[in-house]
Amino acid sequence: MSSEMLPVSVETPNVEKEPGVSEGDEERHKPRLDAGTEPISKRQMKKLMKQKQWEEQRELRREKRKEKRKRKKLERQHQLESGSDGSDRKRIRRDGVHSSLRLVIDCSFDDLMVLKDIKKLHKQIQRCYAENRRASHPVQFYLTSHGGQLKQNMDENDRGWVNWKDIHIKSEHYSELIKKEDLVYLTSDSPNVLKDLDESKAYVIGGLVDHNHHKGLTFKQASSHGIEHAQLPLADFVKMNSRKVLAVNHVFEIILEFLETRDWQEAFFTILPQRKGAVPAHKAYENSSQDQQPRPEGWDSSSEGENCRNDPASPQKEEQGPQSSPVSSVSSVPQ
Numbered sequence: 001m002s003s004e005m006l007p008v009s010v011e012t013p014n015v016e017k018e019p020g021v022s023e024g025d026e027e028r029h030k031p032r033l034d035a036g037t038e039p040i041s042k043r044q045m046k047k048l049m050k051q052k053q054w055e056e057q058r059e060l061r062r063e064k065r066k067e068k069r070k071r072k073k074l075e076r077q078h079q080l081e082s083g084s085d086g087s088d089r090k091r092i093r094r095d096g097v098h099s100s101l102r103l104v105i106d107c108s109f110d111d112l113m114v115l116k117d118i119k120k121l122h123k124q125i126q127r128c129y130a131e132n133r134r135a136s137h138p139v140q141f142y143l144t145s146h147g148g149q150l151k152q153n154m155d156e157n158d159r160g161w162v163n164w165k166d167i168h169i170k171s172e173h174y175s176e177l178i179k180k181e182d183l184v185y186l187t188s189d190s191p192n193v194l195k196d197l198d199e200s201k202a203y204v205i206g207g208l209v210d211h212n213h214h215k216g217l218t219f220k221q222a223s224s225h226g227i228e229h230a231q232l233p234l235a236d237f238v239k240m241n242s243r244k245v246l247a248v249n250h251v252f253e254i255i256l257e258f259l260e261t262r263d264w265q266e267a268f269f270t271i272l273p274q275r276k277g278a279v280p281a282h283k284a285y286e287n288s289s290q291d292q293q294p295r296p297e298g299w300d301s302s303s304e305g306e307n308c309r310n311d312p313a314s315p316q317k318e319e320q321g322p323q324s325s326p327v328s329s330v331s332s333v334p335q
Contacts, residue, residue, distance in 0.1 A: 057269075060269060061269060061270075064266065064269050064270045065270070068270055072136075075136065096135065096136040096137055096138060097136070097137055098137070098138055098140075099137045099138065099139050099140070099199055099259055100140065100199045100200065101139045101140065101197060101198075101199040101200075101201065101202075101203070101255075101259065102139065102140040102142060102178065102182075102201070102202035102203070103132075103139040103140070103141055103142065103202075103203055103205065103252060103255060104142040104143075104144055104174050104178070104202055104203065104204045104205065105125060105128065105142070105143050105144070105204075105205050105207045105248060105252075106144055106145060106173075106174055106204050106205065106206050106207050106218075107121075107143060107144060107145045107146055107147075107150055107207040108144070108145035108173060108207075109206065109207060109208040109210075109214075109217075110145070110147065110148035110149050110150055111148070112208065112210060112214060112217075113149070113208070113209055113210065115149060115153070117209035117210065118149045118150055118153050118209075119153060119157075120209045121150060121207055121208075121209045121248065122150060122153050122154055122157070122158065124209075124247050124248040124249040125143065125207070125248070125249075126158065127249040127252075127253075128141070128248065128249050128252040128253075129141070129164060129167060131249070131252065131253050131256060132166065132167075132252075132256065133165075133166065135256045135259075135260070136260050137256070137259040137260055138166065138256075139255070139256065139259070140168070141166065141167045141168065142167075142168045142170065142174065142177070142178075142202070143167060143168065143169045143170065144170050144172060144173060144174040144177060145170075145171070145172070145173050145174070146169050146170060146171050147171050150207075174202070174204055175225060175227075178202045180225070180226065180227060182200065182201055182202050183201070183202050183204060183227045183228060184198075184201050184202070184203050184204065184227075184228045184229065184230055185203075185204045185206075185218060185219075185221070185222035185227050185228070185229040185230075186203055186204060186205055186206075186229070186230060186231065186232065186251065187206070187218045187219040187222060187229050187230075187231060188219075188231050189215075189216050189218075189219035189231075190219060190222075190229040190230050190231045192228075192229060192230040192231065193230065193231055193232075193233050193236070194230040194231065194232055194233060195233060197255065197258060197259065203255065204222075204227075205248055205251050205252060206218040206248075207248055209247075209248075232251070232254065232264075233264055234268065236264070237264050237265040237268055238265075238268050238269070238272070246272075250271055250272065250273070253271045254267045254268060254271045254272075255267075257270050257271055
């Protein structure tokens with residue numbers, strides 16, 4: 001061949017470096033293969049602790065549900081064996097022992113909510129109604145100050161509400177329907193902790209879905225009307241990893257469960273949603289005492305400070321997590 005073979009030159013890609021970045025800095029910013037040996041960040045530590053608490057609580061919740069299902073099944077079998085002529089499950093449940101306790105949802109906060117929150121309150125009321133109908137000890141259910149946006153939304157989306165049974169739906173304020181000396185407003189701001197339920201009383205739940213924008217509102221209302229007030233004993237039995245904010249239906253269901261079991265801890269752990277990360281208070285105290293042991297070298301103590309913000313007993317402002325769903329102004333109980 002007349003032509004000569006020329007050597008092929010291999011060109012390396014011209015990678016532009018960021019101005020002001022040396023090779024040493026570039027190397028430090030590369031991901032390391034031995035990242036597992038690096039100290040865990042505060043955020044990672046917080047996630048791991050939350051996950052651990054959630055796993056522990058999930059198993060406990062599962063056991064509580066199993067026990068409740070077994071108890072319900074035995075009750076239904078007993079009713080059938082005792083000569084009940086109804087095979088309908090709902091009919092059997094409605095034949096339970098009715099409680100004289102009155103449970104009131106105060107809907108006088110209509111003007112403080114947007115339509116989105118009104119719809120959430122409507123769903124919570126629907127849940128309360130359904131749970132009360134199937135409860136072993138149904139309460140005397142009152143819906144007061146019913147009107148405005150709430151009534152309009154119920155008319156448009158749930159016309160069957162006019163046929164609801166075993167419920168008193170009133171446009172009047174609860175103070176016009178029930179004697180003042182019988183009223184107890186459930187609010188987390190109250191210094192009084194409820195130890196037991198008095199079935200001669202009427203317990204009021206604030207029907208307010210406000211994303212915690214109106215703190216202390218129901219406590220101020222109860223105080224101004226001279227009405228007795230109290231909060232559920234949540235802190236005595238439960239340590240939660242999130243804000244102590246419960247929906248209206250959660251408070252309603254906890255009271256129904258307590259009337260059946262007479263056990264606050266069982267009532268809380270049967271009803272509280274998993275996202276709350278609830279654990280028994282005694283377990284939380286045990287873990288807390290273990291955490292006070294000397295830490296291994298390299299422990300990042302600042303991660304504890306972050307977890308304190310989720311501690312209900314901490315005076316620091318609680319951090320609102322992305323899991324927080326819009327609920328009524330209930331903190332331990334409705335405000």
